[in-house]
Amino acid sequence: MSRRAAIREAGHNGVDEVEVSDDGRQLTVTFLGRAPDGLTPGNVRIDGGRRVTGIVAVEVSVEHADDPELDDRLLVTVDRPGDTSRYRLSIVESGGHEPYHGFDQRYYRTGFRFWPDRPAAFDPDRAAPEKPGEPAPVIDYTARDYDTVRRLILDRLALTVPGWIERNPADLGVTLVELLAYTADQISYQQDAVATEAYLDTARHRVSVRRHVKLIDYPMHDGGNARAIVVAEVAEPVTLEPGSYRFAAQDEIFEPLDRRPVKLRPEHNAIRFWTWAGDERTRPPGATGVTLRDDDRCLRLHPGDVLVLEENDPKHRQAVRLTTVTPDVDRLTDQPVLEVTWAAEDALTFRLDLANGVARGNAIVVDHGRTEETGDEPLHDVTQAAPYPSPEQICAAQAAHLAALPHREDLTRRLDVLIARAQAGTVLGDHIAEEIAQTWGREYAIGLHPTDPALAGPIAKLAGDPRQALPAVEVRHAGQTWVPHRDLLSSGPRDRHFVGELTNDGRLTLRFTKEIPGRKAIRYRTGGGTAGNVGAEAICVLLRNDEDQTLVRVRNPLPAVGGTDPEPIDQARRLAPLDLKRRKARAITAADYAELASALPGVQRAAAEIRWTGSGAEAHVAVDARGTGIPSPQLLAEVAHRLEAYRRIGHDLIVEPARPIPLDIVLDVHAAPGHQQGRIAAQLHHRLIAAFRPDALTFGDPVRVSRLTALAASVPGVRSARVTRLRRLFAPDAGELAAGLLRLGPLEVARCDNDPDRPENGRLVIDLTDGGE
Numbered sequence: 001m002s003r004r005a006a007i008r009e010a011g012h013n014g015v016d017e018v019e020v021s022d023d024g025r026q027l028t029v030t031f032l033g034r035a036p037d038g039l040t041p042g043n044v045r046i047d048g049g050r051r052v053t054g055i056v057a058v059e060v061s062v063e064h065a066d067d068p069e070l071d072d073r074l075l076v077t078v079d080r081p082g083d084t085s086r087y088r089l090s091i092v093e094s095g096g097h098e099p100y101h102g103f104d105q106r107y108y109r110t111g112f113r114f115w116p117d118r119p120a121a122f123d124p125d126r127a128a129p130e131k132p133g134e135p136a137p138v139i140d141y142t143a144r145d146y147d148t149v150r151r152l153i154l155d156r157l158a159l160t161v162p163g164w165i166e167r168n169p170a171d172l173g174v175t176l177v178e179l180l181a182y183t184a185d186q187i188s189y190q191q192d193a194v195a196t197e198a199y200l201d202t203a204r205h206r207v208s209v210r211r212h213v214k215l216i217d218y219p220m221h222d223g224g225n226a227r228a229i230v231v232a233e234v235a236e237p238v239t240l241e242p243g244s245y246r247f248a249a250q251d252e253i254f255e256p257l258d259r260r261p262v263k264l265r266p267e268h269n270a271i272r273f274w275t276w277a278g279d280e281r282t283r284p285p286g287a288t289g290v291t292l293r294d295d296d297r298c299l300r301l302h303p304g305d306v307l308v309l310e311e312n313d314p315k316h317r318q319a320v321r322l323t324t325v326t327p328d329v330d331r332l333t334d335q336p337v338l339e340v341t342w343a344a345e346d347a348l349t350f351r352l353d354l355a356n357g358v359a360r361g362n363a364i365v366v367d368h369g370r371t372e373e374t375g376d377e378p379l380h381d382v383t384q385a386a387p388y389p390s391p392e393q394i395c396a397a398q399a400a401h402l403a404a405l406p407h408r409e410d411l412t413r414r415l416d417v418l419i420a421r422a423q424a425g426t427v428l429g430d431h432i433a434e435e436i437a438q439t440w441g442r443e444y445a446i447g448l449h450p451t452d453p454a455l456a457g458p459i460a461k462l463a464g465d466p467r468q469a470l471p472a473v474e475v476r477h478a479g480q481t482w483v484p485h486r487d488l489l490s491s492g493p494r495d496r497h498f499v500g501e502l503t504n505d506g507r508l509t510l511r512f513t514k515e516i517p518g519r520k521a522i523r524y525r526t527g528g529g530t531a532g533n534v535g536a537e538a539i540c541v542l543l544r545n546d547e548d549q550t551l552v553r554v555r556n557p558l559p560a561v562g563g564t565d566p567e568p569i570d571q572a573r574r575l576a577p578l579d580l581k582r583r584k585a586r587a588i589t590a591a592d593y594a595e596l597a598s599a600l601p602g603v604q605r606a607a608a609e610i611r612w613t614g615s616g617a618e619a620h621v622a623v624d625a626r627g628t629g630i631p632s633p634q635l636l637a638e639v640a641h642r643l644e645a646y647r648r649i650g651h652d653l654i655v656e657p658a659r660p661i662p663l664d665i666v667l668d669v670h671a672a673p674g675h676q677q678g679r680i681a682a683q684l685h686h687r688l689i690a691a692f693r694p695d696a697l698t699f700g701d702p703v704r705v706s707r708l709t710a711l712a713a714s715v716p717g718v719r720s721a722r723v724t725r726l727r728r729l730f731a732p733d734a735g736e737l738a739a740g741l742l743r744l745g746p747l748e749v750a751r752c753d754n755d756p757d758r759p760e761n762g763r764l765v766i767d768l769t770d771g772g773e
Contacts, residue, residue: 007032007104014107016071018089024081024114028073029089035062035072036102042094044076048087048111055082082114144188150181200573207501207509209569213576214487220572222502223384224466225368226532226563228254229319229459230539231308232362233553238264241546247366247554248541249534253527254366254560257388258453264552267298268361271307273354274337276330283352289341290352292359294327297336299361301325304453306363307340308557311353314536317557319363320346321459345458345601360557365462366539368532368563369472369525376522378507382500383472383525384566386464391427393457394450396638398422401448403634405440423641463562471500471508472525477516488513502566532563587646590746593621596646597655602626602635607658607699609746610651619651622699622747624658631657660751661744662762663692663703666725667712669768675717681768683715685754688764692752703742703750729762 007014014032021028029044044057059077076089090109091100099108137159143152154177157164166173197208210220230247232238240262247254256262274291275281283290290309292299301307303322310317320342328337369383399422402415422428427450437445447454468486475482475498482496491497491513498512539556587593590608597606604626611618623639625631631639640655647653665688671680688711690696705723712721726737736742744750752762 003104003106004032007107012104013100013102014104015089015091015110016107018110018112020112020114020116025078027076027078027089027112029076029091030073031071032104032107033071035064035074036100039074039091039100040094041076043091043100044074045090045092045097046078046082046087047090048085049082050085052080052083055080055087084113084115084118086111086113088112144185144192146181146185149184149188150178153177153180200576203573204504204569206504206566206569209572210501213572216576216580218572218576218579219467219486220576221384221466221469221564221567222471223529223566224464224469224562224564225383225385225472225528226530226534226560227257227365227367227388227462227464228534228539228556228560229306229308229462229558230254230364230366230554230556231360232264232364232542233269234264234266234362235551236266238548238550238552240264240544244545246370246543247539248543249538249556252368252532252534253370253543254368254532254539255371255525257365257367260451262364263300264362265298265300267295268300271299271359271361273357273359274330274335275354277332281354283348283354285348285351287348287352288344288346289339290354290359291328292338292340294336294338297327299338301338301340301361302453303447304456305361306365306459308360308363309348309352309357310360310557311357316350316352316357317536318346318349319459319462319558321453321456323454343458345460365459368560369527371523371525373521373523375519377520378503378509379473379522379524380507381526381528382502382508383528384466384469385472385525385528386466386469386562388464389456390461390464390468391425393461394427394455395422395425397455397457398428398448398450400634402436403637405436405444408440411439423638466564466567473498473500473508473510474523475510475516476521476523477518482512482516528563529565530563533560535559584646586648587619587643587651588648590619592646593619593643596643597621597623597639600639600642603631603639605698606639607747613652617651619647619653620747621653621655622658623655624699624749656747658699659745659748660761661748662729662760663742663750663752664725664727664729664763665708665723665752666765667708667767668722668724669712669718669766670720671768671770672717672719673770677768677770680715680717681766684712684718684766684768685764687711687715688766689752689754692750692762697750699749700744700746701750702744705737705740724767725765729760 004014004016011033013034013036016030016032019028019030020026039060039062041057041060044060046055046057049055056079057076058079061075063073063075065072088109088111090097091103092098092108093100099105137156140148140152143149154167157177164173168174169178197203197205200209200212203209203212213220240256242256242259242261246256272293274293276291280291292301301322303325305322305325306319307322308317308319322340323343324339324341326339328339329335330337365388367385367388369385399419402419402422405415408415418428418432428448430449433445433448436448446452449455470484470486473484480496482498484500485491485497486499488497488499488511493514495513498510500508500510502508534556536557536559537555539560540554542552542554584592584596587596590610593608593610594606597603597608602625603623605624606621607624608619608621611620621639621643623631623636625635636655636657640653643653643655667684667688669680669684671677688708691707691711703726705726708723708726709721712718723737726742727733728742742750752764754764755761
């Protein structure tokens with residue numbers, strides 16, 4: 001019999017349990033039997049609590065049960081609710097600590113909580129006592145491989161099951177032990193691998209390093225394939241259909257980049273230059289155009305075509321992409337000619353001998369790699385190829401094309417929107433070209449289609465950037481095509497994108513935006529890296545799949561370029577942290593704006609200044625164009641667009657040309673006896689004017705009297721030279737001559753053309769006299 005039952009049997013009393021109301025102000029005490037008469041608030045004692053202590057009963061009332069089998073209850077109203085800790089309620093004599101008359105000495109009190117559903121602090125009174133047991137087994141936590149874990153388990157079993165002494169590998173118990181040891185070894189290896197790959201300094205897998213450096217926007221590359229230009233010679237017209245031919249250089253395969261039919265013409269084998277009856281025998285380095293002889297008007301050249309200009313000297317060969325093709329006639333001899341030009345990036349790098357050189361047409365741009373198909377993953381030796389032409393080049397060319405359209409008031413807004421979209425990096429599709437054809441005319445839409453060869457950009461940029469290269473893989477499944485992306489950060493679950501991750505052993509694993517069930521059709525290319533950088537004249541075999549056996553002789557006058565092996569892990573680990581210091585992501589100071597603008601194509605140098613306007617800050621960027629010094633409106637707009645991505649919030653950006661400051665300079669020069677003053681004067685003008693050419697000075701460079709004097713004194717025949725005037729043209733003397741220098745502002749460039757037709761561009765006066773003996 002339990003003590004509770006014994007208390008009831010003996011007619012004694014006790015406290016069975018305590019319940020608390022929702023508001024914590026009323027306690028319901030259930031007795032072990034009938035409630036005694038005469039209970040008052042002084043007979044109820046409440047102890048305990050951490051923050052709320054000294055709780056007092058203010059009112060009590062007894063509820064007698066009608067059923068004799070049920071116990072009576074005491075309703076206790078307290079002055080305030082307690083906290084979440086444990087309390088103890090006791091039924092005692094008034095004002096004392098002794099149990100109330102008739103209550104059992106063990107059950108006259110009980111513990112309770114005011115808020116049992118809330119978390120409570122650790123209560124040492126309710127802590128479970130520790131049960132004595134066997135001592136913990138001694139485990140060697142350094143055992144992490146198969147052999148040591150197997151020995152550890154067998155040693156433990158020798159203690160727990162001493163009667164089992166079987167060690168035969170065929171025994172079931174030994175088999176289970178070895179299976180557990182193998183599993184522990186695999187788990188241990190996985191734990192070590194996770195800990196190792198969690199940090200850039202210790203990661204050993206290429207995929208882990210690539211993902212680590214991606215967090216700081218370092219584009220670790222997996223290499224890139226080589227590209228070359230193949231020229232063909234044919235005896236009759238030939239059309240090569242896409243997918244029906246490729247080229248070979250020993251064991252290396254090259255395939256055409258352009259997937260459209262190629263028409264080869266005999267008249268394009270070797271095109272002679274026109275020298276205009278010997279007046280133009282050479283073209284200097286830096287030239288961007290030449291005249292071709294067009295006998296019988298048979299040449300079919302168009303903007304976007306590639307020509308290879310070559311002489312007998314293998315060092316004098318260069319490929320150019322035509323930007324304009326203009327038919328003309330030499331009226332002196334009635335000779336039809338073609339005036340062709342190319343971009344400044346393709347400017348000649350050598351002096352071209354027009355009499356002994358030729359232009360090779362029938363040029364095909366190819367890249368390294370062999371196309372194959374499979375349905376299995378992962379893939380091996382996959383080609384990494386940069387987009388060709390690059391989307392950035394297409395967008396820039398489309399924006400320039402739209403900016404050159406004739407002005408129309410009713411379409412200015414729409415044109416500005418299209419130009420802004422192209423400048424923002426959106427490739428305008430064929431529907432935009434059709435829109436331009438309908439609004440401006442068909443002739444203005446020529447060269448705007450994204451697949452037009454004229455938008456491919458200069459051939460000097462043929463070698464792609466390996467950091468933009470993607471795996472040459474195309475996945476087809478259920479009538480849908482999946483294309484590669486650099487990452488999936490901007491891809492949604494409905495986008496058909498995947499990422500190819502190169503492993504240490506050269507395998508390429510594909511990671512899709514969602515799971516693709518079933519077998520897939522994978523078309524990919526193998527090859528790439530530096531193996532494709534073959535030399536000139538190495539590509540000499542044409543492989544054809546069709547039945548046309550027309551003789552076609554092919555060769556590559558120039559070596560293949562751009563083949564790059566995957567970036568080593570150690571190099572990425574070393575360079576990635578430093579890339580944050582080398583690369584600017586935001587322009588904060590004036591020097592940042594100037595540095596970013598100077599790095600843009602067509603800009604020789606730039607300067608910047610941040611001014612406070614009273615309501616905000618303006619970043620003024622002055623641009624000095626390469627060559628002329630005077631930037632075109634297109635160049636200024638391009639610089640403003642590029643800098644917009646780096647502009648600091650709160651800065652208004654203003655891009656303007658460099659501010660030329662015309663100078664007024666007078667020199668007093670004395671010639672030494674025995675020298676011709678005319679020759680001295682000519683050399684003086686040449687050297688002094690050359691000191692102010694656009695490429696010689698930069699922003700803010702002061703003009704020093706000492707430098708002008710030194711330039712004049714360096715001319716042979718000058719005995720002495722002295723600057724007698726140095727000031728800004730059309731401005732009063734501000735003490736420049738006395739100070740020895742003329743200071744310029746940060747966006748100003750000195751100018752002194754001494755052009756009599758443009759006197760506003762600076763004046764130079766040299767008073768040359770005979771110095772005597």
